[in-house]
Amino acid sequence: MVTAENALPQAGAIVFEQVRKIFVDPEGREVEALSSVNLAIRPGEFVSLVGPSGCGKSTLLRLVAGLETASEGLIRLDDEVIAGPHYLRGLVFQDPTLFPWLTVRRNIAAGLAARGVAKQQWDEVDEYIELVGLSGFGDSFPHQLSGGMAQRAALARALVNHPKVLLLDEPLGALDAFTRMQLQDEILRIWQDRGTTEIFVTHDIDEAIYLSDRIIVMTPRPGKIQEIIEVPIGRPRSRNHPDFFRLRSRILEVLNFAKELSLSYYL
Amino acid sequence: MSASELTSRKKTDLQIELGELKSEKHSVKKDLNLMLVCKLLLPVLLWGIFWVAHLFIADRQILTGGKYFNWLMITLLGLYLIFLVISYFISNIRSGLVHKVPLISAVLMILLIWELTTLKLNLLPLPYFPPPAKVFAALAIDWQTLWISVLYSLRLLGIGYLIGLLVGLPCGTLMGWYAGFNYWLNPVLRFIGPIPATAWIPVAMAVFPTSFAASIFLIALASWFPITVMTWSGIANVNKAFYEVARTLGGGEYYLITRVAVPAALPSIFVGLFMGMGTAFVTLVVGELLGVKAGLGWYIQWAQGWAEYAKVYAALFVMAVIFSGLITLLFRIRDKVLVWQRGLIKW
Ligand SMILES: Nc1ncnc2c1ncn2[C@@H]1O[C@H](COP(=O)(O)OP(=O)(O)OP(=O)(O)O)[C@@H](O)[C@H]1O
Ligand SMILES: [Mg+2]
Numbered sequence: 001m002v003t004a005e006n007a008l009p010q011a012g013a014i015v016f017e018q019v020r021k022i023f024v025d026p027e028g029r030e031v032e033a034l035s036s037v038n039l040a041i042r043p044g045e046f047v048s049l050v051g052p053s054g055c056g057k058s059t060l061l062r063l064v065a066g067l068e069t070a071s072e073g074l075i076r077l078d079d080e081v082i083a084g085p086h087y088l089r090g091l092v093f094q095d096p097t098l099f100p101w102l103t104v105r106r107n108i109a110a111g112l113a114a115r116g117v118a119k120q121q122w123d124e125v126d127e128y129i130e131l132v133g134l135s136g137f138g139d140s141f142p143h144q145l146s147g148g149m150a151q152r153a154a155l156a157r158a159l160v161n162h163p164k165v166l167l168l169d170e171p172l173g174a175l176d177a178f179t180r181m182q183l184q185d186e187i188l189r190i191w192q193d194r195g196t197t198e199i200f201v202t203h204d205i206d207e208a209i210y211l212s213d214r215i216i217v218m219t220p221r222p223g224k225i226q227e228i229i230e231v232p233i234g235r236p237r238s239r240n241h242p243d244f245f246r247l248r249s250r251i252l253e254v255l256n257f258a259k260e261l262s263l264s265y266y267l
Numbered sequence: 268m269s270a271s272e273l274t275s276r277k278k279t280d281l282q283i284e285l286g287e288l289k290s291e292k293h294s295v296k297k298d299l300n301l302m303l304v305c306k307l308l309l310p311v312l313l314w315g316i317f318w319v320a321h322l323f324i325a326d327r328q329i330l331t332g333g334k335y336f337n338w339l340m341i342t343l344l345g346l347y348l349i350f351l352v353i354s355y356f357i358s359n360i361r362s363g364l365v366h367k368v369p370l371i372s373a374v375l376m377i378l379l380i381w382e383l384t385t386l387k388l389n390l391l392p393l394p395y396f397p398p399p400a401k402v403f404a405a406l407a408i409d410w411q412t413l414w415i416s417v418l419y420s421l422r423l424l425g426i427g428y429l430i431g432l433l434v435g436l437p438c439g440t441l442m443g444w445y446a447g448f449n450y451w452l453n454p455v456l457r458f459i460g461p462i463p464a465t466a467w468i469p470v471a472m473a474v475f476p477t478s479f480a481a482s483i484f485l486i487a488l489a490s491w492f493p494i495t496v497m498t499w500s501g502i503a504n505v506n507k508a509f510y511e512v513a514r515t516l517g518g519g520e521y522y523l524i525t526r527v528a529v530p531a532a533l534p535s536i537f538v539g540l541f542m543g544m545g546t547a548f549v550t551l552v553v554g555e556l557l558g559v560k561a562g563l564g565w566y567i568q569w570a571q572g573w574a575e576y577a578k579v580y581a582a583l584f585v586m587a588v589i590f591s592g593l594i595t596l597l598f599r600i601r602d603k604v605l606v607w608q609r610g611l612i613k614w
Contacts, residue, residue: 065515087517097508101530101607113526114518143609161517 011078012164012197014041014064018073021059033059035222036073043078044195048208048215050251056223057201061167064199065091077165087115090163094170096150098142104153105129105138111161128156132186148179152186159190166191168200172207181239184210192235209247210237217254227254306368307351313375314344320379320387327389332404339403347371397577405577406584412566413585419561420551421589423479427486428547435491435543436536439498443532444524449499456495464489464546465553478558482551489550490543497539501532534608537601544597548590563589 021034033056041047049057062068063075066085075082077089090111098107106113109125129138132152142150151171158166168187172180188211191198202208208215212231219226229251233243318340354361378399384390386398406413441448442456464485471481505528513527529536555564563586570578 065511067511067514085511085514085517087515089515091512091515093508093512095508097506097512099509099512099527099530101533101605103607110513110518111516114513114516114522141607143607157512157516 012043012195013076013078014165014197014199015039015076016073017076019060019063019070019075020072021056021063021068022071032222034063035224037223037225039216039225039228041197041199044197046191046198046200046211046213048212049199049201049218050203050205050208050215050255051218051223051226052220052255053203054223055218055220057218058169059223060218061091061169061199061201064165065089065167067091087111087161088163089165089167090158090161091167092151092154092158092169092171094173096142096147096154098145098150098153098157100142103139103141104134104145107142107153108156108160110157115161125160128160131159131190132156148175148183151175151183155183155187155190159194162194163196166196166198168198170201170203173203180207187211188235205248205251206239206244208251209233209244210239215247215251217251219255229254303365306365307354309368310347310371310375311344313372313379314340314347317375317379317382320383324383324387326386328386328393328398330386330398330400332408333400335407336400336403394574394576397580401577402580402584405575405581409578409581413563413582416561416563416566416582417585417589419559419565420555420563420586423482423554423559423562424486424547424551424593427483427551428490428544430483430487431490431543431547432494432540434487435494435539436498438491439495439536439539440502440524440529440532442495442499443502444528452495456492456499460492460496464492464550468554468557472558478554478560482554482559485554486547486550489546493542493546494536494539497542498532498536501535501539502528504535505531533605537597537605540597540601541594544594552586 016037016039019034019037020032023031023033025031037060049060051057059068063070064077064082066082066089069083082089098104099110102110105125108128109122112122112125126138129135132155134149134152134156137145137149142153145153151174155171171187172183175183184207187198187200200208200211209231215229215231217226217229218224229247231247233241233247321337321340350360350364354364381399385396386400438452442452443449467485467488468481471484472478475481475484509527509531510523513523518526551562552564555562556568559565563582566582567579570576570582
């Protein structure tokens with residue numbers, strides 16, 4: 001069952017300690033994607049990352065996912081240092097990247113298959129199909145789905161392993177406004193059911209405010225955390241709560257300030 | 268295109284057609300029906316012309332066993348008429364038949380020209396160009412030898428291709444996955460692969476105790492190369508994001524290779540399987556022409572030695588049926604395995 005009783009009383013505290021990430025491009029030049037990131041995310045918290053393109057948001061997520069390793073410093077999940085991917089840290093990409101050779105049901109079950117869970121214990125899969133509103137499409141292939149449906153399937157696929165941490169890298173970026181709002185609500189509902197820690201990357205400030213407990217504003221070159229903004233609006237939130245506008249202008253201010261700062265740095 | 272899209276498109280087409288039919292007058296509809304009937308009767312007409320030529324123009328060549336061909340022609344006409352009657356009741360079969368009419372007519376035309384230029388007018392030199400009746404007689408009289416030859420050829424081809432496949436798939440997979448394998452196998456593949464397998468015949472004959480074993484080795488080698496190359500390139504070109512997804516889902520290396528890399532590379536692997544089958548056919552026939560004492564290639568060689576060109580053509584016909592059947596079978600398998608691919612070309 002995909003309900004609160006089954007979701008184990010799980011932790012999911014993430015701590016970044018002096019994390020630095022340097023990429024070396026093929027010509028041997030170094031790119032500092034992240035410089036000394038210090039951050040503590042509470043268990044079950046919903047955190048958004050916003051910031052201009054290239055400030056290292058995806059890099060930060062990929063570090064938590066274990067797809068990249070930090071050049072310096074370390075990241076802990078519940079006091080365990082992250083080294084390599086683990087099924088308890090699920091990742092949803094901007095592009096759904098469903099396996100085109102598997103049906104929707106098989107795609108969603110991929111996490112179970114990958115861990116070698118016996119097929120008799122796959123009953124949950126159909127509940128996930130329903131959970132993300134894909135009933136009737138279990139036997140379809142990914143190329144028969146719309147963008148929004150594919151993204152729902154990708155979300156279900158990341159959830160099937162009951163991750164402690166769910167990392168979402170602009171999962172709704174390619175969708176129309178209506179589908180977007182619908183999926184935002186679905187993500188919130190699942191998050192509240194599960195108590196997973198979620199890190200959500202987005203370019204949409206309203207989306208960040210609507211979803212998160214805290215918003216982390218990042219600045220580029222080198223990527224670092226500029227400011228962390230609490231969202232003091234109670235849930236369930238209304239999209240036109242007066243505090244929305246205040247927070248939005250605040251975030252924009254931080255982003256603009258950062259831009260001026262980096263400009264003066266270059267001048 | 269998705270199935271639902273297809274059906275909706277068909278529906279709109281139908282609606283347009285219906286609308287046109289309704290808007291036009293009855294006489295047009297009758298004309299259409301008349302044209303359809305004419306079209307469907309065209310093969311019967313051509314058959315009649317053939318039969319008239321067959322009966323009333325004197326032979327200028329000596330022909331034995333002509334009765335087999337007569338029976339064939341009568342049977343074919345009978346089959347066509349049966350289909351014609353069925354198609355009157357079943358519209359699916361009707362449209363299929365209408366679609367095939369130009370092809371059937373073309374075949375009849377070719378038979379007619381063939382008959383005229385050989386048996387009737389003696390324009391083409393003998394023994395190289397026997398009349399159709401003689402080729403069919405060879406097929407009908409010598410079918411047992413031909414059948415045994417087919418079995419021999421299939422055995423050789425099957426064993427050789429299977430070995431090429433069983434070695435090529437792992438070779439390509441390992442090359443695509445492990446840099447170390449690629450380092451050692453890539454030069455071998457590059458250096459030895461492009462040599463046509465048939466060029467190894469002298470070596471194979473010397474190394475292997477029998478020409479049968481030598482041929483199997485050559486066929487395996489011929490199919491191994493394209494299968495390996497296409498598997499390797501397929502696996503090396505898999506979108507890296509699939510691996511990242513699989514790893515965050517808890518997949519280990521075995522899962523990544525067997526459940527991500529190989530399925531993702533399947534379209535490319537199938538290209539290799541087709542290419543490998545083509546090279547295997549070539550090598551099989553050359554092997555049989557040169558050394559093996561059985562099989563269709565050997566049969567052709569043997570018939571040529573006796574200047575029995577009708578048998579050569581009969582064997583070529585059988586070969587075409589068998590090889591084309593094998594390619595069709597491979598296409599069927601591919602269509603089953605790759606149902607998930609968008610816009611697959613049907614064979
Ligand atoms: N594999 C890589 N090799 C070299 N440089 C990289 C690599 N991945 C990221 N970078 C660099 O690191 C920086 C941060 O990249 P990242 O993808 O994390 O940005 P982002 O904040 O996610 O941007 P966007 O909002 O456009 O997705 C960029 O300058 C990028 O060029
Ligand atoms: Mg990014």
